[in-house]
Amino acid sequence: xxxxxxxxxxxxxxxxxxxxxxxxxxxxxxxxxxxxxxxxxxxxxxxxxxxxxxxxxxxxxxxxxxxxxxxxxxxxxxxxxxxxxxxxxxxxxxxxxxxxxxxxxxxxxxxxxxxxxxxxxxxxxxxxxxxxxxxxxxxxxxxxxxxxxxxxxxxxxxxxxxxxxxxxxxxxxxxxxxxxxxxxxxxxxxxxxxxxxxxxxxxxxxxxxxxxxxxxxxxxxxxxxxxxxxxxxxxxxxxxxxxxxxxxxxxxxxxxxxxxxxxxxxxxxxxxxxxxxxxxxxxxxxxxxxxxxxxxxxxxxxxxxxxxxxxxxxxxxxxxxxxxxxxxxxxxxxxxxxxxxxxxxxxxxxxxxxxxxxxxxxxxxxxxxxxxxxxxxxxxxxxxxxxxxxxxxxxxxxxxxxxxxxxxxxxxxxxxxxxxxxxxxxxxxxxxxxxxxxxxxxxxxxxxxxxxxxxxxxxxxxxxxxxxxxxxxxxxxxxxxxxxxxxxxxxxxxxxxxxxxxxxxxxxxxxxxxxxxxxxxxxxxxxxxxxxxxxxxxxxxxxxxxxxxxxxxxxxxxxxxxxxxxxxxxxxxxxxxxxxxxxxxxxxxxxxxxxxxxxxxxxxxxxxxxxxxxxxxxxxxxxxxxxxx
Numbered sequence: 001x002x003x004x005x006x007x008x009x010x011x012x013x014x015x016x017x018x019x020x021x022x023x024x025x026x027x028x029x030x031x032x033x034x035x036x037x038x039x040x041x042x043x044x045x046x047x048x049x050x051x052x053x054x055x056x057x058x059x060x061x062x063x064x065x066x067x068x069x070x071x072x073x074x075x076x077x078x079x080x081x082x083x084x085x086x087x088x089x090x091x092x093x094x095x096x097x098x099x100x101x102x103x104x105x106x107x108x109x110x111x112x113x114x115x116x117x118x119x120x121x122x123x124x125x126x127x128x129x130x131x132x133x134x135x136x137x138x139x140x141x142x143x144x145x146x147x148x149x150x151x152x153x154x155x156x157x158x159x160x161x162x163x164x165x166x167x168x169x170x171x172x173x174x175x176x177x178x179x180x181x182x183x184x185x186x187x188x189x190x191x192x193x194x195x196x197x198x199x200x201x202x203x204x205x206x207x208x209x210x211x212x213x214x215x216x217x218x219x220x221x222x223x224x225x226x227x228x229x230x231x232x233x234x235x236x237x238x239x240x241x242x243x244x245x246x247x248x249x250x251x252x253x254x255x256x257x258x259x260x261x262x263x264x265x266x267x268x269x270x271x272x273x274x275x276x277x278x279x280x281x282x283x284x285x286x287x288x289x290x291x292x293x294x295x296x297x298x299x300x301x302x303x304x305x306x307x308x309x310x311x312x313x314x315x316x317x318x319x320x321x322x323x324x325x326x327x328x329x330x331x332x333x334x335x336x337x338x339x340x341x342x343x344x345x346x347x348x349x350x351x352x353x354x355x356x357x358x359x360x361x362x363x364x365x366x367x368x369x370x371x372x373x374x375x376x377x378x379x380x381x382x383x384x385x386x387x388x389x390x391x392x393x394x395x396x397x398x399x400x401x402x403x404x405x406x407x408x409x410x411x412x413x414x415x416x417x418x419x420x421x422x423x424x425x426x427x428x429x430x431x432x433x434x435x436x437x438x439x440x441x442x443x444x445x446x447x448x449x450x451x452x453x454x455x456x457x458x459x460x461x462x463x464x465x466x467x468x469x470x471x472x473x474x475x476x477x478x479x480x481x482x483x484x485x486x487x488x489x490x491x492x493x494x495x496x497x498x499x500x501x502x503x504x505x506x507x508x509x510x511x512x513x514x515x516x517x518x519x520x521x522x523x524x525x526x527x528x529x530x531x532x533x534x535x536x537x538x539x540x541x542x543x544x545x546x547x548x549x550x551x552x553x554x555x556x557x558x559x560x561x562x563x564x565x566x567x568x569x570x571x572x573x574x575x576x577x578x579x580x581x582x583x584x585x586x587x588x589x590x591x592x593x594x595x596x597x598x599x600x601x602x603x604x605x606x607x608x609x610x611x612x613x614x615x616x617x618x619x620x621x622x623x624x625x626x627x628x629x
Contacts, residue, residue, distance in 0.1 A: 046204045049194060051337075054211045057190055061219060069233040076235075079491050144617050155615035158622065160604045170600055172243055173607065180247050187212060187251060191258075199269065206262020213255040214331065214338040217345040220248045221324075225352035226409075226480055227361070227395065237482040239407075246304070253301045256294045263287070286334060293330035296323045313457055317422055324349070356395065357409070357423075357477050363397045365446075367474045369466035374545040377502075378459075378466045379429075380410075380448040382474065386433055398476045401433040401444055404513040405485050405506060405625060408478030410448065414469075415461050423477055424458050426450060427597075427625075429505040431512035449505045449549055485595045485623045489514055492593030492621070495535045496586055498579060498606050500598020501542055504549060506625045510595060511537060515561035536564045538582055540602065544570050576601075580609040587618055597625040 144151055157175040164171065171177065190212055195205050222228055223245035224238070231237050238245075267281045281287060300323040302308065309316045328349070332342040367382040387399040398408060409423035430447040452463040465472070485506075489495040495514060499507040514535055537558075541547060547567060559565065568577040579602060583594070592613075596606040603624050610622040 043200070043204060046195065046201065047207055050204065050208045050211060053190065053193065054208075054215050057212070057215045058218070060186065065230070065233065072233070072235045079487060082491060147617070151615050151617050155611045158607065158611035158614060160607050160611075162604075170604075176243055180244070183244075183247065184251065187216075187255075191255075202262050202269070203266045206259050206266065209255045209259040209262060210335075211337070213252055213259060214341040216248055216252055216255070217328075217331070217338075217341045218348065220245065220252060221345040221348040223248060225348055226477075227352050227356040228348075231482065235482055235484060237480060239480070240482065240484075249297075249301055249304065253298055256297055260291070260294055263290075289330050289334040293327050293334055296327035296330060299323055300327065313424075314418065314422055321353075360395050361397045362475060362477050363399050364473060364475050365398075366471060368471055369462075369469060371463065371466050372545070373548055374543060376452050376463065377546075377549065378450045378452075378463055379549075380450060380462075380474070382446045384444055384446075386442045386444050396479075398444075398446070398478055401442075402428055402479035403481065403483065403486075404432045404509040405483075406432070406479035406481035408448075408476045408480070411475040411477070412462065412465075412472055413475070414472050415458070415465055419458065419461070422458065423475075427505040428479070428509065431509050431516070449502055451502050485625055486510055486513060488593040488621045488623045489535075489595060490593075491591070493533050493590035494586070494588060494592040495533055496538070496583065496592060496594045497536070498538045498540075498583070498594065498596040498598065498602070500540045500596075500602040501546065502549075503597035503602075503625075504539055506595070506597035507537060507539070508550060508554075511535065511558055511563060515558055515563055517561060534564065535562060536586055537566070538579065539565070539567045540571060540577060540579070540598065541567065542571050544573075546570075579605050583609045584613070587613055587620060589618070591619045592621070594620060594622040595625060596622065600626075 157178075158173055160173045161171045163169055172180075191205070191208055195201055195208065222230065223241050226238050228238060230241065267276060267278070271281060272278075282291065300320065303316055303319045303323075328342050328346050331338050332346075365382045365384055367380050370379040370381070371377070372379060384399060386401050387396075402408075405427070407425055407427045409425050411419065411421075411423045413420045426448045428446065429449040430445055433442055433444045450459055450462060452459045489497070489510060497507045497510060514533075555565070566582065568574075571577075583606065586592075594606065594610050596603055603626060607622055607624060610620045613620045
């Protein structure tokens with residue numbers, strides 16, 4: 001959304017003849033050179049300066065990316081060094097230690113079938129869901145001394161504020177908010193730098209807003225792409241960057257609005273006096289294209305809001321693809337200066353959607369459907385022989401396996417015609433294939449845990465379909481994800497996983513990767529030695545029937561490997577347990593890694609509990625695994 005040349009001509013004509021007023025329209029072929037007017041020259045210089053200034057915008061973003069890349073690879077180097085220096089125990093010694101420890105828990109009777117609690121907790125007849133479930137005394141907090149400001153700063157960065165009242169809009173952590181504010185301040189600087197607060201510079205300001213709009217287009221599409229170099233450079237997958245994608249989208253809507261308002265002010269204060277009626281202004285080809293692009297991106301924003309997505313997710317998906325394509329085309333023809341940015345954004349979109357998602361990372365498989373006993377949850381299962389020959393240069397699809405905590409986009413064309421092009425994200429519920437140190441082809445056992453969310457939509461249609469069909473064919477787009485959660489747990493002496501409801505789909509693959517004695521823990525070096533650590537799971541379920549999502553033999557297998565499990569009574573019967581008190585009783589002064597997946601309230605409670613422990617000097621790291629759409 002840039003500056004049309006006819007506006008510049010009209011502007012120059014008006015400045016050269018300030019007293020000229022006509023109803024017939026300006027004579028834009030006047031031979032007099034308006035550039036000799038000093039006022040016109042200042043405007044031209046201001047516009048040319050804006051062109052040069054905007055060229056530095058993406059350079060600044062590139063520098064920020066380089067800083068995060070250096071930070072990420074430095075962290076990886078530190079983690080690799082810790083793993084080499086940490087003492088390792090043989091498998092037999094580790095199993096023997098788990099058998100002898102007092103903290104090993106076994107199955108006990110409870111109101112929830114399969115619930116696992118510590119023996120001493122089961123003996124407390126007065127315990128309830130708000131009481132600590134472990135008979136462990138609170139850990140002694142350290143004297144922080146001169147390091148107290150450091151721990152306070154860590155606490156503040158990790159803390160997640162409560163939702164905004166009335167609007168009930170969730171807020172991110174202070175760290176994310178800090179980066180968003182810094183990004184907005186940077187854009188405000190580029191909007192206003194060296195633009196005098198004078199009405200005649202309204203056109204320059206509107207032009208600057210339009211340039212910032214197109215300069216941010218590649219960033220908007222890069223952050224939304226499922227396949228992008230940012231993950232390779234920084235380790236952050238697209239779902240972690242989704243919050244920034246939304247903020248950039250909101251910024252673009254604001255820039256487009258300011259650009260439109262500025263141009264309307266120019267028309268009203270200048271062109272209207274020169275004979276340009278509102279109809280002439282709106283139906284001009286350049287203005288019409290810009291107005292169409294503005295409408296496309298504004299509608300795209302409002303249909304991307306959580307309230308709309310939750311009510312009509314399929315409509316959101318269809319509009320998202322159509323409107324962003326239409327918006328790019330309209331901006332491309334709106335002004336020639338936007339074309340390099342639009343071309344870059346379009347290339348990102350096409351490469352991600354067509355080359356990667358519909359070709360390189362797409363695979364089809366036969367699958368079975370099983371409706372669980374709660375009659376609202378479906379287990380989708382499939383299996384295949386792992387494909388050989390994948391390389392780091394060619395992105396692998398699901399036939400080559402996946403990593404713990406990865407997710408995919410699922411398409412089931414047999415549901416209906418409207419589902420042929422729809423893809424929906426789900427965390428992979430099954431353990432990742434052990435493809436490290438593989439000497440022969442292995443088999444992949446794949447499953448998804450899918451709960452029907454509403455009276456209509458994809459999950460509801462799938463549940464209805466599964467009640468009458470046992471098999472179907474599926475198309476998988478993936479895998480996607482990052483290793484941050486597993487890295488945090490592997491780098492800890494005490495690993496804690498908190499799952500709320502279907503968040504167990506995130507927890508189970510992570511726990512299997514941590515505890516499986518036959519799986520390598522050091523993928524790079526290929527060593528199969530195990531690290532001595534305490535691994536605990538807190539699984540909060542809404543209904544007793546949800547415990548059956550994981551077969552008892554699978555749960556027993558994790559226990560045999562050393563997992564300590566607490567499954568409180570269902571929240572539908574006794575309310576929410578105190579995750580804060582449970583977590584505090586588990587942190588024992590060692591390096592602790594916490595991964596949480598579940599409802600927003602649980603995530604915030606766990607995150608802020610960990611933040612409070614950081615403030616008290618505990619060595620705690622927390623990772624939230626939750627989709628951001």
